[in-house]
Amino acid sequence: MDQRLKTALEHANYVTTFKNQKRVLLEKFSKECTVYFAGGQFTTSRDMLRSLMTCETDIFVDNNNTPIEILEKGKFYNRLEEAFIKASDNYYSEYQKIVKSERTVQGIVDV
Amino acid sequence: MSKGILVHAFNNEAIDYVKQASMVAKRADKYLDLPTSVITDCEIEDDGTFEHIISINDPHRYTQKMYNNGPSGMHLTFKNNARVQSYDLSPYDQTLMIDSDIIICDDVYKHCFTQDNPLLMYKDAYHLGQNLDYKEFEHISDTACDFYWATCVYFVKCKQNKILFDLIKHIEENWKHYRLIYQITQQTYRNDFAFSIAVHILNGHTNGPLAGPMPGKLFYTLDKDIILDINDDTLTFLIENNPIKTKGLTVHTMNKFNLEELL
Numbered sequence: 001m002d003q004r005l006k007t008a009l010e011h012a013n014y015v016t017t018f019k020n021q022k023r024v025l026l027e028k029f030s031k032e033c034t035v036y037f038a039g040g041q042f043t044t045s046r047d048m049l050r051s052l053m054t055c056e057t058d059i060f061v062d063n064n065n066t067p068i069e070i071l072e073k074g075k076f077y078n079r080l081e082e083a084f085i086k087a088s089d090n091y092y093s094e095y096q097k098i099v100k101s102e103r104t105v106q107g108i109v110d111v
Numbered sequence: 112m113s114k115g116i117l118v119h120a121f122n123n124e125a126i127d128y129v130k131q132a133s134m135v136a137k138r139a140d141k142y143l144d145l146p147t148s149v150i151t152d153c154e155i156e157d158d159g160t161f162e163h164i165i166s167i168n169d170p171h172r173y174t175q176k177m178y179n180n181g182p183s184g185m186h187l188t189f190k191n192n193a194r195v196q197s198y199d200l201s202p203y204d205q206t207l208m209i210d211s212d213i214i215i216c217d218d219v220y221k222h223c224f225t226q227d228n229p230l231l232m233y234k235d236a237y238h239l240g241q242n243l244d245y246k247e248f249e250h251i252s253d254t255a256c257d258f259y260w261a262t263c264v265y266f267v268k269c270k271q272n273k274i275l276f277d278l279i280k281h282i283e284e285n286w287k288h289y290r291l292i293y294q295i296t297q298q299t300y301r302n303d304f305a306f307s308i309a310v311h312i313l314n315g316h317t318n319g320p321l322a323g324p325m326p327g328k329l330f331y332t333l334d335k336d337i338i339l340d341i342n343d344d345t346l347t348f349l350i351e352n353n354p355i356k357t358k359g360l361t362v363h364t365m366n367k368f369n370l371e372e373l374l
Contacts, residue, residue, distance in 0.1 A: 013352075013353065016353050017353050017354060017355075020240070020350075020353060020355050021355070021356065024239070024355060024356070024357050024360070027237075027328070027330070027360065028357075028358070028359060028360060031217070031219065031327055031328070031359075031360065034326070034327065036222040036225060036226070036326065039225060039226045039227050040226070041222070041226070041326060064323060064324055094358075105353075105354060108354075108356075109347065109354045109356055111356075
């Protein structure tokens with residue numbers, strides 16, 4: 001095989017592996033942004049955190065469209081914030097690992 | 112209320128499902144802090160791995176199924192009918208029934224036990240490979256009802272779920288009839304289909320809220336995919352010749368030969 005083609009194909013494998021790993025990391029981020037509270041399931045985000053304390057009602061509609069009464073809003077906020085910070089930090093650090101790894105398929109897998 | 116994991120383990124000519132069930136029990140204890148019970152037709156030494164060993168000596172109506180191991184494969188006996196008895200046989204008030212080839216790597220499933228819906232099932236599953244966002248099964252056939260996975264089912268002992276499991280038994284016993292009604296091309300009985308049909312009927316022959324969504328997403332690899340390594344909560348797969356590594360994600364791995372080698 002022409003060496004240029006061989007090199008290109010190896011790099012294509014690397015790109016595919018990188019894409020797959022990034023997607024897996026995004027799924028993990030999404031999982032870690034999910035908070036289970038008072039029997040409901042919520043996805044934390046910057047917008048949710050911003051809007052939470054300004055809203056007067058104690059009723060929140062969760063990810064499954066179920067209305068949940070949350071009386072401990074402070075505790076709920078803390079859980080959402082903690083989950084969001086942890087998920088974001090993990091996503092960033094894990095992503096940096098694959099970005100800075102040796103730019104080969106094996107390099108990514110060895111992270 | 113008592114709560115725990117329920118696994119079915121019926122060995123065939125080549126697959127040691129009991130070994131897989133032991134893996135589930137150990138991981139359920141580690142990640143979910145929950146006991147596991149097993150329903151089996153095998154003699155199992157009680158070494159404390161399982162809280163209850165529930166013997167069934169007459170799992171009836173065996174089928175044959177193609178089991179792949181990467182590019183190769185073979186037809187083997189598939190004893191999948193006992194699952195309809197799960198409600199009656201479960202020793203728990205709150206049961207999470209899962210396949211023996213699910214590698215638990217996180218605590219997501221424990222959230223089943225802290226919500227109010229008495230029945231939870233996955234409607235969607237996501238392949239870990241390139242088609243991660245592709246919904247593999249939307250409906251049980253081109254013209255029929257929504258697809259629900261029997262791979263992982265949370266149920267509480269209650270009147271509604273008793274009716275559901277009795278209905279599933281009825282569907283399993285009259286599979287030829289229901290297969291035709293729901294226009295399912297596959298001839299062999301499949302639990303996913305029976306559960307889906309039962310949910311559809313109990314929802315009034317339409318889509319409805321009977322089965323709530325399980326927490327998190329159901330990720331899976333096919334039996335044509337290879338599991339390269341299992342290291343605590345880090346799993347490495349070879350999917351379509353590309354390696355994929357996960358950390359802290361529970362995955363349903365369908366390559367049972369390969370899984371058994373690594374346990």
